[in-house]
Amino acid sequence: MKKISLSIIITVCLLLMIGACVSEHNEKDMVPPTIEDSEDCYPQQCQSFFRGEVIPVRCLFTDDNELGNYNIEVHNNFDHHTHSTVAGECEMEEKKSPVNPWVYNKDYHIPEGQTAYQANLEISIPTDIDTGNYHFVIRLTDATGWQQIKSVSISIK
Amino acid sequence: MNKYVWTVLLVAWPWMSYAQTDTLKDETLQEITIYGNSTERQVQMKSAQPVVDISQQFIETHLGGSLMQSLSFIPGVKAMTIGSGESKPAIRGLGFNRTAVTENGIKHEGQQWGEDHGLEISQMDIDRIEIIKGPSALLVGSDAIGGVINIYSNDIPERKLEGKVKTFYHSNNASVGGALRLGGIGEKGFYWKAAFSGNSYGDYRVPTDSIQYYSYYIQLKDGRLRNTAGHELDGSVMVGYQGKNLSSSLRISNTNGKSGFFANAHGLEVRLSDIDYDAHRRDVDLPFHRVNHLKVMNHTDWRIASWRMSSDLSFQNNVREEQSEPVSHGYMPQPDNALERRFNKNTYTVLVSAKKMIANNHTLNIGTSMEHQHNKRDGWGFIIPDFRNLTTGLYVHDRWYINQQLSLSGGVRYDWTRTHIYPYQDWYETFGEYKQRSEDRILTFNSVTWSIGANYNAEKWSVKSNIGKGFRTPIPKELGTDGVNYHIFRYEVGNADLDPEESYQLDANFCWTGTRLTVKVDPFLNYFSNYIYMNPTSEYYEGLQVYNYTQAKVVRWGVEVQASYKWIKQLESELTGEYLYARLASGDKKGYTLPFSQPWNVSFTTTYKPWEESFLSVTGQYTGKQTEIVPPEKPTDGYFLLNASLGHCFHFKGKEHQALSLSLQAQNLLNRRYYDHTSYYRLIGVPEAGRNFSLTASYNF
Numbered sequence: 001m002k003k004i005s006l007s008i009i010i011t012v013c014l015l016l017m018i019g020a021c022v023s024e025h026n027e028k029d030m031v032p033p034t035i036e037d038s039e040d041c042y043p044q045q046c047q048s049f050f051r052g053e054v055i056p057v058r059c060l061f062t063d064d065n066e067l068g069n070y071n072i073e074v075h076n077n078f079d080h081h082t083h084s085t086v087a088g089e090c091e092m093e094e095k096k097s098p099v100n101p102w103v104y105n106k107d108y109h110i111p112e113g114q115t116a117y118q119a120n121l122e123i124s125i126p127t128d129i130d131t132g133n134y135h136f137v138i139r140l141t142d143a144t145g146w147q148q149i150k151s152v153s154i155s156i157k
Numbered sequence: 158m159n160k161y162v163w164t165v166l167l168v169a170w171p172w173m174s175y176a177q178t179d180t181l182k183d184e185t186l187q188e189i190t191i192y193g194n195s196t197e198r199q200v201q202m203k204s205a206q207p208v209v210d211i212s213q214q215f216i217e218t219h220l221g222g223s224l225m226q227s228l229s230f231i232p233g234v235k236a237m238t239i240g241s242g243e244s245k246p247a248i249r250g251l252g253f254n255r256t257a258v259t260e261n262g263i264k265h266e267g268q269q270w271g272e273d274h275g276l277e278i279s280q281m282d283i284d285r286i287e288i289i290k291g292p293s294a295l296l297v298g299s300d301a302i303g304g305v306i307n308i309y310s311n312d313i314p315e316r317k318l319e320g321k322v323k324t325f326y327h328s329n330n331a332s333v334g335g336a337l338r339l340g341g342i343g344e345k346g347f348y349w350k351a352a353f354s355g356n357s358y359g360d361y362r363v364p365t366d367s368i369q370y371y372s373y374y375i376q377l378k379d380g381r382l383r384n385t386a387g388h389e390l391d392g393s394v395m396v397g398y399q400g401k402n403l404s405s406s407l408r409i410s411n412t413n414g415k416s417g418f419f420a421n422a423h424g425l426e427v428r429l430s431d432i433d434y435d436a437h438r439r440d441v442d443l444p445f446h447r448v449n450h451l452k453v454m455n456h457t458d459w460r461i462a463s464w465r466m467s468s469d470l471s472f473q474n475n476v477r478e479e480q481s482e483p484v485s486h487g488y489m490p491q492p493d494n495a496l497e498r499r500f501n502k503n504t505y506t507v508l509v510s511a512k513k514m515i516a517n518n519h520t521l522n523i524g525t526s527m528e529h530q531h532n533k534r535d536g537w538g539f540i541i542p543d544f545r546n547l548t549t550g551l552y553v554h555d556r557w558y559i560n561q562q563l564s565l566s567g568g569v570r571y572d573w574t575r576t577h578i579y580p581y582q583d584w585y586e587t588f589g590e591y592k593q594r595s596e597d598r599i600l601t602f603n604s605v606t607w608s609i610g611a612n613y614n615a616e617k618w619s620v621k622s623n624i625g626k627g628f629r630t631p632i633p634k635e636l637g638t639d640g641v642n643y644h645i646f647r648y649e650v651g652n653a654d655l656d657p658e659e660s661y662q663l664d665a666n667f668c669w670t671g672t673r674l675t676v677k678v679d680p681f682l683n684y685f686s687n688y689i690y691m692n693p694t695s696e697y698y699e700g701l702q703v704y705n706y707t708q709a710k711v712v713r714w715g716v717e718v719q720a721s722y723k724w725i726k727q728l729e730s731e732l733t734g735e736y737l738y739a740r741l742a743s744g745d746k747k748g749y750t751l752p753f754s755q756p757w758n759v760s761f762t763t764t765y766k767p768w769e770e771s772f773l774s775v776t777g778q779y780t781g782k783q784t785e786i787v788p789p790e791k792p793t794d795g796y797f798l799l800n801a802s803l804g805h806c807f808h809f810k811g812k813e814h815q816a817l818s819l820s821l822q823a824q825n826l827l828n829r830r831y832y833d834h835t836s837y838y839r840l841i842g843v844p845e846a847g848r849n850f851s852l853t854a855s856y857n858f
Contacts, residue, residue: 028748030784030786068696069695071697071701079484098490105487105700107698137700139646139700141693141696141702143695144693145788146788147646147693147702147789149646
């Protein structure tokens with residue numbers, strides 16, 4: 001009987017001790033990075049461009065700890081599947097099937113150790129692509145692996 | 158050896174040393190196999206691990222939209238929900254392939270790895286359930302790391318003709334359903350059973366008029382989560398023979414269900430469509446999934462001298478498909494059909510075991526198992542490769558009844574697995590190349606697992622403890638994927654060098670049963686030497702964030718507490734609570750918790766029974782805030798819920814087997830808007846269902 005009680009006490013104490021020693025606080029990064037959401041971030045929702053032009057990408061990325069990498073992706077929205085993350089409807093063209101749609105998908109590296117980074121890119125629009133509604137998607141990670149996504153609707157004329 | 162393993166051994170030692178010093182008494186004990194009316198003590202003495210027995214009646218009085226939702230009131234058991242009609246189990250925070258489900262001893266095999274997969278077992282066709290919290294590799298093999306949910310649907314009828322008719326209605330999603338179960342014993346030991354059930358539900362209602370996801374507002378019509386309707390149709394037949402030296406049964410069952418996914422987001426991806434989802438609340442449009450699960454099972458018991466032999470043979474076919482509106486993604490052009498994913502899995506299982514009573518106080522159990530799986534994929538979205546899996550296992554287990562109070566149990570098991578992963582190549586070009594997403598690979602794995610436990614049972618209290626090792630063979634998705642998951646915006650990279658996951662767990666159970674007060678405490682301590690998880694990195698590949706499958710040490714501990722107090726004969730209160738702690742103890746994400754970590758919760762129930770067959774019960778439940786998260790999760794606020802239920806069972810004079818039960822349940826009475834941290838829809842900010850009233854009527858004859 002006594003031995004049993006002793007066993008219980010030992011078990012409970014050890015469980016508590018282990019719990020206490022593994023729950024020590026260490027600084028974890030719990031905050032995703034941010035993509036600036038203001039009038040200074042380009043391209044903007046519903047912005048129009050012409051074939052052969054460049055799309056200037058100007059946007060400020062920040063993170064409380066350390067930024068990771070980012071990716072720019074452009075794909076057509078001829079079927080109006082709209083997964084933009086920015087509210088507000090843009091003027092849409094008629095639905096159509098893609099013939100030679102523009103696909104742009106490129107990963108960009110941010111130098112190590114940065115907590116703020118100003119993206120400054122010029123993306124050339126090919127001259128032979130289908131015109132119409134496109135999605136312009138910016139994906140950004142921090143060093144831990146948190147991700148932020150910003151997707152805007154643009155049109156190419 | 159690692160410090161955690163030492164700690165586990167240290168904690169276990171007092172138990173083992175106690176067992177060794179106790180004096181032996183010559184008492185004969187029969188193996189305890191009483192179900193149904195078993196008392197708490199008998200249940201607790203069945204195994205050295207924490208066991209919960211659930212009757213058919215419990216499921217009826219807690220009837221939710223799916224089996225696991227009905228069982229989620231049990232401390233330590235959780236339902237990971239996908240909408241209102243489907244869910245999958247998690248025991249003490251471990252779900253997916255880390256919790257096994259068996260039906261009549263056969264492991265249920267579907268696509269358990271999937272976030273949007275629900276358990277394909279009808280809750281209307283179950284006799285009883287036994288839940289073992291803790292690694293149960295010894296009898297189940299791989300996967301039962303968190304525990305096992307043993308479902309039994311093979312009770313033998315007692316009369317010439319008996320049956321049950323059941324019908325229910327849930328107000329929130331306008332779910333209507335019914336079930337008919339029939340059975341009878343014939344002459345010379347033959348018997349039969351048959352069941353048929355079905356239900357249909359509409360879009361469920363949430364206490365909000367819009368959902369904000371990213372900076373996008375999704376307006377809801379009448380608070381209905383569009384396209385979450387569904388239906389299910391299940392049936393089974395069973396024939397059997399029960400003789401003195403030979404018993405055998407054959408059971409065939411089929412479950413078939415279809416349900417929609419929330420129309421405005423598939424995974425994490427915001428979607429708008431031309432489909433008029435708000436036209437009808439009961440129809441299912443794209444995206445949706447449907448599943449069919451067919452099971453054929455044979456169980457045979459026979460005697461050879463003093464050995465009690467048993468065998469199980471089974472075949473399972475699981476077909477699951479997901480359809481969604483075809484859209485172009487990255488380099489993938491727009492597909493010409495809606496079939497995004499389809500999996501067809503065939504599983505063959507053979508189990509043979511032999512039991513023998515030795516020296517009147519040992520129950521020796523030797524067994525072997527063999528399972529063959531073949532999984533074939535289809536559709537334009539690649540997420541797992543085709544594979545063939547062969548597993549064989551061999552185990553020996555002994556239960557030693559030292560005296561009426563004390564029993565010891567222990568066993569060891571060996572498993573061997575061969576996994577053949579088939580190659581896969583994209584159907585479209587990326588940079589002018591048809592990319593290979595999976596290579597042809599043959600991998601083999603071995604595992605030795607064991608378990609030692611002790612049960613001690615005094616007059617008013619019982620104590621038990623168990624220490625055991627569990628394992629899980631890596632699944633082909635973890636080993637061989639190199640694929641894109643557009644719904645969660647990630648590129649998932651498998652790792653063929655993964656080792657079988659190994660877990661050591663110490664369980665204890667203290668139970669005190671007084672005349673008024675009953676207290677039960679189940680603490681556990683768990684250590685994984687190589688937990689497999691998908692590690693989010695800062696890298697991109699083909700436009701998607703790279704997630705690598707990797708292994709790390711994990712420490713977990715937790716406790717479930719249950720206390721009930723009888724104020725007077727008619728009035729009883731119950732307090733339950735659970736707490737779970739998990740930490741990655743090595744690797745890139747050291748210090749983080751595990752994905753889908755459930756927060757602590759307490760609930761307080763008071764039940765009033767004015768008459769023997771009537772009850773009125775009110776439950777207040779508080780769930781804590783969850784700030785322990787890993788990417789891409791979000792913290793989830795705590796919440797308070799109020800539930801109530803009342804019921805009555807009518808008996809008819811002179812007809813002892815006939816009874817009519819009526820019950821009314823109310824969930825989320827305050828219509829609180831809350832989020833379930835472990836729900837499939839949590840990440841896109843969809844709250845749980847609002848107020849719901851359920852009416853259930855069943856008639857036994």
